[in-house]
Amino acid sequence: MRHKICMVSDFFYPNMGGVESHIYQLSQCLLHRGHKVIIITHAYGERSGIRYLTNMLKVYYIPMGPFYNQCVLPTLFTSLPLIRNILIREGITIVHGHSAFSALAHETMFHAKTMQLKTVFTDHSLFGFADASSLLTNEILKFSLSDANHAICVSHTSKENTVLRASLQPSLVSVIPNAVDSTVFTPDVTVRNPRRIVIVVISRLVYRKGMDLLAGVIPKICQRHSDVDFLIGGDGPKRVDIEEVRETYQLQDRVTMLGSLPHSDVQNVLNQGDIFLNTSLTEAFCIAIVEAACCGLQVISTRVGGVPEVLPDELITLAEPSVKSLLSALERAIEKKRKNTALPPDEMYMRMKDMYRWQDVAVRTEKVYDMIADDLPLDLSDRMWRYRKHGLDFPAFLFMIGVVIEFLYYCLLEYFIPRKDIEMAEDFSRKFHEVKEDSFEEAETSHGYNLRSRKER
Structure with missing residues (x-):
């Protein structure tokens, strides 16, 4: 129909x-x-x-x-x-x-x-x-x-x-x-910095996304771990609070604010990180943690809303929406990275690529x-x-x-x-798809083999 x-x-x-x-x-x-x-x-x-x-x-x-x-x-x-x-x-x-x-x-x-x-x-x-x-x-x-x-x-x-x-x-x-489009969100460990551990946050910088929690986590993690940096993408009214924390604790060289990101740049930013942090106070699904898992990052998220339904336990670490609980989860993830005991990015991608398909x-x-x-x-x-x-x-x-x-x-x-x-x-979309189908049929006839089956695969 x-x-x-x-x-x-x-x-x-x-x-x-x-x-x-x-x-x-x-x-x-x-x-x-x-x-x-x-x-x-x-x-x-x-x-x-x-x-x-x-x-x-x-x-x-x-x-x-x-x-x-x-x-x-x-x-x-x-x-x-x-x-x-x-x-x-x-x-x-x-x-x-x-x-x-x-x-x-x-x-x-x-x-x-x-x-x-x-x-x-x-x-x-x-x-x-x-x-x-x-x-x-x-x-x-x-x-x-x-x-x-x-x-x-x-x-x-x-x-x-x-x-x-x-x-x-x-x-x-x-x-x-x-x-998630698993052909776009693929792991690329070559762009990671082997000497630093990078925690990525990509979110609207608003209250319901837990930016107050993030502002409490950043200085404590940076104080305890000298080899950990933060890479933050997104914009919103709470950006001022994150920038104040960065200025107060003189973390300009360790907390990078990227501002609003085009969706086409999200994959490149994710692949620069080792750990993805989601601090939301309420969330129905959270597509960001799926994209991060596809790129092979360890995922840390607050246990709120529908988040526990999204990923299997071995691909996500859940924490309570508090600074103390998030710090504990992050330090476990940092330790896994140092000991190289985290699930390899390629293995995470293979498990994720067919889990959520458009x-x-x-x-x-x-x-x-x-x-x-x-x-x-x-x-x-x-x-x-x-x-x-x-x-x-x-x-x-x-x-x-x-x-x-x-x-x-x-x-x-x-x-x-x-x-x-x-x-x-006029329904130009239907004509456009009919033209595409006709072009495949002509190509199949002229080349003598079934391009349609290759396209479907």
């Missing part, structure tokens, strides 16, 4: 991160499997309008700028005319939103249900139940997923968290992990699409009932009013800008 999918999130290239990489890699694999995929995100500076990426992956950078933390200002109704136009032009049947933080994802899924399209949501994060930010996000997620056809989480811990936060039935949530993620996501393809569309009364079941408190009343207003607005758009007046877009 061929699907026409719209991936939507506030987080996409040129912004860098796990969600951005997930959307791009999944889209490429779905294109390769014959589906139509487009992406909707907000404008990034001068990057606005329609752009084409590898394999004719079409990206709509709609003219809405980020308002806070790379997310657009939630407006609910004002984006409907543009989103409706795009979804009709492209003949979209499934809208797939990513990240609970993304206002654009929630808005587009809301519009899609008004248009009686199928919706899927992937949650990439864990949230608490106490602070104001989490309470607000959880309330939005509860109503946003009330009428979604299915939800996907990246770990079993993340699934439990999402089911509780959004009051979902567990049967409506699937677990599909992240993945092709497997695409196949499992495709099964979710197939499963919801026959779901009956929800009319206005069905959606009102789904909101009503959460109670008659103020948020429920607000969303029910919003659904009615959105429906009336949508009816006006259907009358004044009818579908028949919207020009359908």
